[in-house]
Amino acid sequence: MTPPPGITLTVCPPLTDHDLNDLFAASWPGHDDTSFARTLARSLCWIAAHRGDRLVGFVNVATDGGVHAFILDTTVHPDERRAGLGVDLVRAAADEAKSRGADWLHVDYEPHLEGFYAQCGFRPTPAGLMEL
Template identity: 65%
Template sequence: MSTTPALDIRPALSDDELNELFAASWPDHTTTAFAPLLDRSLLWVAARRAGRLVGYVNVVGDGGLHAFVLDTTVHPDERRLGLGRRLVRSAAAEACARGARWFHVDYEPALAPFYASCGFRTTEAGLMPLVPRG
């Protein structure tokens, strides 16, 4: 790939283009309405090549010092070229500019090297699955 995809902070994104990216990137993706998610986000970063959405990361915040990375997604055609790191680092810089001082991410063990390359360090954390009551 000869050109570097352009990054944009909080661009307008349609459900169609996000669902297309997620369907190409995540085998179990089901069509989602993204507007309600983006309405609650601190920021998101999108990457486009020739007008096509090829990368995305969402960041939510607690209204204070903490920001959380969600849904780092790079189209399979664009992987292993540094785009994921560019997305996460851009999101970190923007979250910092908006007042966040701690940047959190949860990930599967296989993604540990990727997130380490973005600057994250491993910490202890807890997770509790929430199951709706029937």
């Protein structure tokens, strides 16, 4: 796993709400600023991608406290897309989750992302979903 030139991947670096909200606002139309403190406090780990001091990628790994971990919030800044950074983030998250005791890594995604997650090493499985 080699990130694109000029990009640094870091495991669980300190991140500010400002940095995360800037990344999410650029990447997800309609994003409303939020506090990420509780989310990160409950995470198994997260991977951040920086170009210099600028946060350009992020993926979070939640856990059930046992052998299952869950990929959440895979986000790459639009200026950095289509260069392999998303795959690098998810693979780094998988490696870190494994090193922290996870045996299974789950991800939910929309149909148009199936190819992306296949590149990351996931295989499709039947699953259930309930909107609450």
